Amino acid sequence: xxxxxxxxxxxxGGIGRLLRERLPRHPAPATLRAAVxxxxxxxxxxxxxxxxGWLAPASAALATAMxxxxxxxxxDTPRSLDPLRGLARAMVTExxxxxxxxxxxxxxxQTALPDVIDQSGIAVTSxxxxxxxxxxxxxxxxxxxxxxxxxxxxxxSEGHALTYVIVPGGQIALPSSGRQEQIDRWxxxxxxxxxxxxxxxxxxxxxxLCALVAALVSEDDVDTLKDYFxxxxxxxxxxxx
Amino acid sequence: MAxxxxxxxxxxHLDALHNFAVYLTRNGPEAPDLVQETYLRALRFSHRFExxxxxxxxxxxxxxxxxxxxxxxxxxxxxxxxxxVPEGPAPMFHDAPPEGASRLEMHTDLERALALLPEDFRTxxxxxxxxxxxxxxxxxxxxxxxxxxxxxxxxxKERLRITLKDYIEEHRS
Numbered sequence: 116x117x118x119x120x121x122x123x124x125x126x127x128g129g130i131g132r133l134l135r136e137r138l139p140r141h142p143a144p145a146t147l148r149a150a151v152x153x154x155x156x157x158x159x160x161x162x163x164x165x166x167x168g169w170l171a172p173a174s175a176a177l178a179t180a181m182x183x184x185x186x187x188x189x190x191d192t193p194r195s196l197d198p199l200r201g202l203a204r205a206m207v208t209e210x211x212x213x214x215x216x217x218x219x220x221x222x223x224x225q226t227a228l229p230d231v232i233d234q235s236g237i238a239v240t241s242x243x244x245x246x247x248x249x250x251x252x253x254x255x256x257x258x259x260x261x262x263x264x265x266x267x268x269x270x271x272s273e274g275h276a277l278t279y280v281i282v283p284g285g286q287i288a289l290p291s292s293g294r295q296e297q298i299d300r301w302x303x304x305x306x307x308x309x310x311x312x313x314x315x316x317x318x319x320x321x322x323x324l325c326a327l328v329a330a331l332v333s334e335d336d337v338d339t340l341k342d343y344f345x346x347x348x349x350x351x352x353x354x355x356x
Numbered sequence: 357m358a359x360x361x362x363x364x365x366x367x368x369h370l371d372a373l374h375n376f377a378v379y380l381t382r383n384g385p386e387a388p389d390l391v392q393e394t395y396l397r398a399l400r401f402s403h404r405f406e407x408x409x410x411x412x413x414x415x416x417x418x419x420x421x422x423x424x425x426x427x428x429x430x431x432x433x434x435x436x437x438x439x440x441v442p443e444g445p446a447p448m449f450h451d452a453p454p455e456g457a458s459r460l461e462m463h464t465d466l467e468r469a470l471a472l473l474p475e476d477f478r479t480x481x482x483x484x485x486x487x488x489x490x491x492x493x494x495x496x497x498x499x500x501x502x503x504x505x506x507x508x509x510x511x512x513k514e515r516l517r518i519t520l521k522d523y524i525e526e527h528r529s
Binding site for chain 1: 363366367369370373374375378379387389391392394396397399400401403404417418421422424425458466467470481484485486499500513516519
């Protein structure tokens with residue numbers, strides 16, 4: 116058999132062959148195999164269980180570190196220059212935070228939802244609770260930019276996480292409707308930051324400021340997020356303030 | 357709820373998924389959890405899978421998206437240089453490897469060289485060259501055009517040639 120090292124420069128296939136022949140393979144360890152086999156048993160599929168203990172503390176710690184490293188330098192930036200930019204960043208931070216709040220059992224999220232809504236102070240009469248494409252994975256009262264509100268987490272069938280935030284809109288003014296995008300029957304502000312890798316869709320509804328955040332930045336992915344916005348917007352009714 | 361045939365086929369790809377997870381996480385301890393998380397999501401959304409299409413590619417896509425969602429901040433690590441390639445000569449060995457250990461060292465250095473690649477170069481290279489997926493399938497997983505996949509694989513190989521240069525020269529016979 117020809118030596119793959121000799122052929123590395125011969126053509127573009129040399130490195131590929133080198134990897135296939137010499138890169139170690141890592142089959143699943145027995146413990147993982149046993150855990151996955153048990154998890155796929157039919158009686159287990161009714162429960163949505165997240166990965167073991169590393170996820171929540173690791174994500175919370177990383178989200179906090181990210182806030183410290185990335186957002187602290189912006190504290191001196193005068194908010195009047197672009198208050199919406201600060202708001203979008205706050206929504207992204209909230210999104211990072213909700214990743215650590217994913218519940219072990221989605222049914223528990225639904226059960227606790229009325230109490231969470233009550234604690235948040237947001238008067239919703241109906242809320243998007245998920246569908247065949249999006250599953251609600253967390254619901255928490257939260258504070259964003261000093262405003263108490265509601266933070267809901269979802270995940271779609273491809274593993275993309277979304278966060279839906281509702282806070283009192285109050286003094287916050289979105290740009291005129293001319294700068295907002297028409298999405299189905301509604302208009303909303305869509306901000307995509309490819310450097311940070313997030314898109315934020317913001318809109319006002321009955322005096323509340325609402326936002327949908329996800330790590331989706333390609334054109335197709337942003338279209339998907341807009342589709343999710345329609346589902347969320349359509350299913351959510353908020354009492355006017 | 358996923359049927360028996362779906363579960364059986366999904367389990368067939370466990371080793372490949374774990375192998376990919378190891379290289380995606382740079383051999384981190386999170387690889388098994390990432391794989392387990394992938395299976396849970398796949399089962400939860402099994403109704404979204406189209407029978408007759410490539411389940412392996414679908415599972416790889418879920419795994420990668422799960423990795424990117426929960427590991428994104430960890431991927432923002434400083435590059436060794438602007439393009440991630442060590443600046444100046446960076447031999448993989450300081451001393452010649454002992455006799456008989458060269459194959460083991462090569463494995464280790466291949467893994468190290470691969471780990472130096474950014475994720476969006478490492479992933480298409482692994483999926484196409486190691487897992488044998490077509491460029492169309494890799495493009496679907498990475499949600500980018502086939503041309504972009506080709507370009508990233510080409511650049512990934514270029515970088516590996518540079519990173520492994522010393523060892524390749526030393527072992528050319």
